[in-house]
Amino acid sequence: MIESLDLLLLGAALLVLAVGLVRRRRLWRVGQEAQRTDRPGLRLKGMLLDAIVHLRILRDAKPGLMHLGLFLGFCAPLTVAVLAWAGLVMPAPLAFIVSLLLDLVALGALAGLLYAALRRYLFRPDRLDNKPEDAYVLLLFAGILATGFVVAGFRIARIDEGILPSPVTWIVARPLTLLSDPALEAAHPWVWRVHFLLVLTLAASIPYTRLLHVVTSPLNVFFRNLGPRGQASWIDLEDEEAETFGASDVQHYTWKDLFDLDACTRCGRCQDGCPAWLTEKPLSPKKVVQNMKDRWLVAAPEALRRKEAAAMGEDVEEEDDTSLIDEHWTRDVIWSCTTCRYCEEHCPVHIEPVSKILEARRYLVLMESDFPAELKDTFKNIENNGNPWGVGYSYRADWTEGLDVPLLEEGGEAVEVLYWVGCAGSFDERNKKISRAMVEIFRAAGVTFGILGTEETCCGDPARRTGNEYLYQMQMEQNLETLKARKFKRIVTPCPHCLHVLGTEYAQKGEAFEVVPHVRFLLELIEAGRLPLGGDGKPGRWAFHDSCYLGRYRGIYEEPRTLLARMNAGTAPLEAERNRERSFCCGAGGGGMWMEESLGNRINIARYKQFETCNPEMMATACPYCLTMFEDAVKDLGHEENVKVRDLAELVAERLPKTGAPPEKTGEEPEGGEAPGAGEKPEDGEAPEAGEADEAQTS
Secondary structure, eight states: OHHHHHHHHHHHHHHHHHHHHHHHHHHHTTSBOOOOOSSHHHHHHHIIIIIISOTTGGGSHHHHHHHHHHHHHHHHHHHHHHHHHTTOOOOHHHHHHHHHHHHHHHHHHHHHHHHHHHHHHTSOOTTOOOOHHHHHHHHHHHHHHHHHHHHHHHIIIIITTTOOOOHHHHHHHHHHTTSOHHHHHHHHHHHHHHHHHHHHHHHHHGGGSGGGHHHHHHHHHHTOOOSSTTOOOOOOTTOTTOSOSSOSSGGGSBHHHHHHHHHOOOOOHHHHTOHHHHTTOSOOHHHHHHHHHHHHHHHHHHHHHHHHHHHTTOOOOOOOSOOSBTTTBOHHHHHTOOOOOHHHHHOTTOOOHHHHHHHHHHIIIIIHOOOOHHHHHHHHHHHHHSSTTOOOGGGTTGGGTTTOOOBOOTTOOOEEEEEOOHHHHHHOHHHHHHHHHHHHHHHHHTOOEEBOGGGOOOOSHHHHHTTOHHHHHHHHHHHHHHHHTSOEEEEEESOHHHHHIIIIIGGGGTOOOOEEEHHHHHHHHHHTTSSOOOOOOSOOOEEEOOOTTTTTTTOOOHHHHHHHHHHTTTOOOBOOSSOGGGOOOOSOTTTGGGSOOOSSSOHHHHHHHTTGGGOOSEEEESOHHHHHHHHHHHHHTTOTTTOEEEEHHHHHHHTSOOTTOOOOOOSOOOGGGOOTTTTOOOTTOOOOOTTHHHHHHHO
């Protein structure tokens, strides 16, 4: 009778579990289609390493070990129970080892549980928040562990006297030996039954509590993005059947975006390094995901009901006016993101908040022509003159004056390097020094190179990261046409934003170029003996800042440090506490370079202050945006006499033999850093006002 009841309870728990998972799956499928099952071998390997072995979770050691203890405490006894149910009989030596390991695993789980409770309810860090379900899960797991120890203690104390030694359980069993044999025999089944019921309760609770991540988190690692890091999704702007471009509500996102919502455990690691959140702006990546989940749990069932009613020929009422944007994400949240990808790099289960924010920006720009006022000029400048500064496009190659820089002509001879100068290196007076330094380096190393001159135009990064996909694709098409007509082995650029777009995102149109960051190219030249450097001298107090688009987007961390050490008498650069994968954004990415930072504190100031603990005399960068943001911070804080900000190319050029060096540019610079004729329209006619092209495309 009891055994039949146990089977009935087990069946009921599994039914509740299955029903919950099926219902959840229906909610995930409200989203759009996405391909996330290719390369299954690589996906399984990632799931094994990140979800099972815990490699990514253990990056944050203490909570990582806590979670590993709980995970093993959840999985190990379940595995043994399955093996026992299958009738596996282990030989004595193996049984001894398994018994000891189970005991230690249970102890680790108990320690993890205690640490989790203390961390969540006594020493709670800012990144954590508490909900009633958190306490429910902890208490349930504690009950399972405690009753499990007692059940095993009963067996040691009396029922199975010959059981193999288990040191922790043996301690639990000592008080139980005080009971009489009849009492032990009577109590043991009831304690076991309580343990059994708690396990069934845990299983049945999985789809309805945070325990759901036991299923969704490993699967989310399997479904992770295997494409290039940070690559924005492609929009077919000519798709006449598209209901919308971008996303204003949950049904506009992919099923994987919605699956992310259930994989999130609110651990807050994303928030821990978010530059917007840490400078008191309203954006928290964790809250972006959780607020989207709140909307999804309300909107998805309604969307399913309308879809089913329509399929049955029933009248379907109009959708309500509520949406994700404004109702759950304010526009300040959407426009505060610098797209630095700290959140995506540090999420233990590969959740993608940046892509979700980018889709909302696309909707606002392409469908509503609604964006920060400053971006109107940025978009117009790119449309009219091919650069966000708005300087006349005919001035793009003026920085070459006196340098005799070769232009790559259509159908001309092949060169070793196409030097992609970028808008900053072409128009910003400070960054022109980097461009001139690169020319010196090419000449000193005997590199055959050329530039596109006025044929080069903005790569489109400022437009794409601020949601203007139409303008981005317009720039991309123009650049691809130009590049395909030239002959070169590879592209070298000092701008990580151009690097990412040219080397990663243009590939979405099937055009692949080898694009190399200037820091990697410079190091190659030095190591090949093509670039002799002098002036090692006494090492200085030099620090290096990791650009987000060079580091987290491209995985380039060591080359800049090696290059800097080569020029600083072999001395490794000074490091801020936040460096490499944990580096802090300068604030210029995601359109931040072109928008007013009116909320909270300034990100560039916050980042610069992180270096004050190592007291550098020189800050080295490898990104024109970062250089600009650091120079602004140094000037605003009055530190320009004590701290210099330099690009790595400038430092290399300073150490070249000076005989035959190209002459410095002479003459008065245009006032305000802008060439005469800024804003001049192209010869083939003026482009439409920002937003007009988008409205025409989406109408």
